[in-house]
Amino acid sequence: MATAGAIVTTIGTIFLFLGSLGVFRFPDVYNRLQGGTKCTTLGAFLTVVGVGMMGPGWFVKALLIAVFILLTNPVSSHALGRAGRKSGVSLWERSVVDRGGDFDSSSGESR
């Protein structure tokens, strides 16, 4: 069980590093949000669950933290992307498609 927990923690740590590398390297707010949220959610989930598998008696509270991260991280990322869209941050110049072009700021709903 300790070996499995160490493997899961290592995989999660690599995911955390790759997500932060995406935040540093990607060219656009929305690309950075994509890399920095999805990758980091999986990485934090795997790291916390792996630590819960390694430590005896730690599993329930570690799983509580992991489920909390899994629930709240997409919500904050959605709020940040919506804030970027509504505050008028433009897309990267080589982006192909923009379906949110006629964002109606009065009602707060896209088409």
Next chain:
Amino acid sequence: MSLLLPVLLGIIGAAILLCLLRMVRGPTTVDRAVAVDTTATVTTALLVLLGFAFERYVYLDVALVYALLTFIGSVAIARYLEGGL
């Protein structure tokens, strides 16, 4: 096993350093908010891993409260940036 934990902590430290560089360089305010949000999630995992490395069970409570507070902070910053606060 005794060598694994410092290596993992070093990798997480490098990840936080990359987020801090984006926080310094980010052209817009939303970039910096995204970097802060990513740093908060990475720091939650770092607290749990530090609690295991130091064998302190109470660090899990610290990580839980930190995750809760940074979630509220990110949502509040996002609401402020879109002009609804």
